[in-house]
Amino acid sequence: MRFKASIQNIHTFTKLTTSLNSLGPLAWVKLSDQQVCFTIIPEQGTQVWAVLQIDTIFDTYTVQSAAGNVINLEVPLTSLTRALKSALNATSAQIRLTKKDNVPLLALTIVTTTSSNHAAFPTGTRNDEDGMENFDNTFGSGNRETIVTQEIPVRVLAPDTVAGLHEPQTREPDVHIMLPPLMQLKSVSDRFTKLALVGAKNGSTATRTRLEMAANMHGCLKMSIKTDAMSISSVWTDLTNPDLDPSHVSGGDIGLAEHPSTRMKQLGSADGRSEEGWATVRIDGRDWGKVMSVGRLGGRVIACFCHEHALILYVFLPSDTAGEESVLTYYVSSYSA
Amino acid sequence: MVVLNFTLTPEAASKIHDLLVCLGKFGDTVAIEARRERFTFTALNSSKSAYAALTLDGAQFFTHYECIPSQGGPDGRFTCSMYIKALLSVFKSRLYDPLGRDGAIERCEVSVQDRPNEAQCRFIVKMVCNQGVVKTYKLTYEAVDVMHALFDRNVAKNRWSMHSGAMREYIEYFGTKTEMLDIVAGEDGRAVFKSYTEKISNGKEILKHPLVTAVAVNTSDFEEFNVQAGLHIIISVKDFKAIVMHADTLKTSLKAYYSLPTRPLQFSYGCDGLLCEFTLMTSGDYNAAATQTPTPAPQVFSREGSRTQSFNSERTENRSMRSDMPPPTEPASRRTTRRRNPGSRKDSSPKPAAQDPDSLFVGQDEGRDEWEPLDYDKAEETLDWDASADHGSVFPTFRDSGSLSRTETEDSNEALPPTQRVSQIKGLW
Known part of the structure; x- marks a missing residue:
């Protein structure tokens, strides 16, 4: 079993692990020849299935194993994130799978060069008789190269262990819509969640922070919260409902014509005032706050609403190269009314 | 009857704040020893594995300093012990602010009221603020006998020195919750600072194991590096972080002196009339000094095993003359001579890298992020x-x-x- 890669996009990698870490402490990482998968399945709350193209984060990537060159690892995300953060200013960073005292580790080797001005600081207590030597010390060691090794304990998962893990299956969505900038969405949802909690503190019954999310096929997204004391909602309009690609819909053109979203297009209006045409799900405000953490990656987000059933977010990471994209799929946990 | 009066500039008062924050990471109380020409804060942690002595020079650190101990002539001293938290509530952060904003002071006057004709003994701090506001704090103190850990630098042949700013960068790499720091002098021209935790865990628990971080530094990046190659010495990473953070507030060089594992190690730094010395217990295999062991030697980091010998400070003047290291162990009875507040020595463990909560700056703290x-x-x-x-x-x-x-x-x-x-x-x- 061998895994070795140099990290080419440390910022993306760090943001990725930080976002995932807000949903769960452990990730199942599947390394294969074609792609790198990160999966978070928390005991409750939103699941993430992320499929990354290798070049999104890695460079000179080797993975070898007896099980078809696939390595499955369980990785503690807090440690991984912490380790990656120490590489943010690195000149190079390498990651490899290794073993120490029979404990499997992901070893991160980071080379940093600091052109420091500390040495130029007058060190008042230094009493060198030789002034020239002092001078050399001051200016000779301008560039400090430091090698940092971070060892993250991991667990190697046998193919049998992960064979039973499947991505959730959902029916075709009723509405798919491009979300507004997540920072905007997050601040509204955070506010709503707080309001729900304020209501709860003042003695009303609801300690739950259920948000209602709804969208239609006319570019509208609605987020609302109802408690005993209040009912508030925010509506976004003029969002984009991306066109479905017939080649990706089962049944091709016929399938597309019968697709739930085609039917939903007949209903509702673009100003968001119509009662009709909304696909609605109820989600937990706190959990949603954790999902929104993915905004730091700055990708396009398409939300797929299955009315009263499920909400799925597809986060497409920005990439320089054409071809396959890296996608994070969030299966947002939702509630019935 | 003791006379102890001194006056501090705002800069000096803010340095007192910084050093109290640092000492607070070792214990709950700080002992004060005032002599005619200098003033010393000392702290000892609950496991007696770390001792700190921060000495303020009477003439250099203070704008005015007067200390006439009640007895003992020129070697006489006034000693007491106080809660660090109580002192910190007086020596708040931001005492020094060039723009004179909230909290800034013009000067700080301290006196000790310890006279037979007064009903109360108090440590009185007067903060003279802007617009003629004077805040007077009267703190209680406990009379204690102050002890000092002895450290003989003549025996400590291994030395290095590095600017605290660079050290500060290195400690930022360390994972949180690690316990030990192994300082290795490699034979390849590199020194390694390795933070790790000694813990036996298995199965799923292994994933909760803290990061092991090794920072390899070219010995040429040190201002001085004179350590036997292959020597491992192990100290507490929490202590080290506290020391580096404090040294960095002074922007000075941090110097380390040590001999062998299980023998004490001393960090020393200072400037402008402030001299900080931390004497720490070390562990590691002292036989393995010459052999190259990539993994750290078995731990002897016992709670009892403080190798720092304590004596009454009357004898500290002689320390440079002493040619031998103190004997390795100290009779337990000896320690009880140090009077302490019961329960006050609880090992306080604030997050070593915690940022100053009062800092005006929005830190680059990883936890605080709009996406969180x-x-x-x-x-x-x-x-x-x-x-x-x-x-x-x-x-x-x-x-x-x-x-x-x-x-x-x-x-x-x-x-x-x-x-x-x-x-x-x-x-x-």
């Missing part, structure tokens, strides 16, 4: 009406500088900060 999920459980979380700070002008902002009339519903005040007139939010209830 909100922590709704925080007690002080209230509605945040001022949306301008983070979100540009996306949301309209309410601002109200008018004072809130307290006669209106008290209940609502719990939930809303008083930046909002209640009249504006009518309709929500």
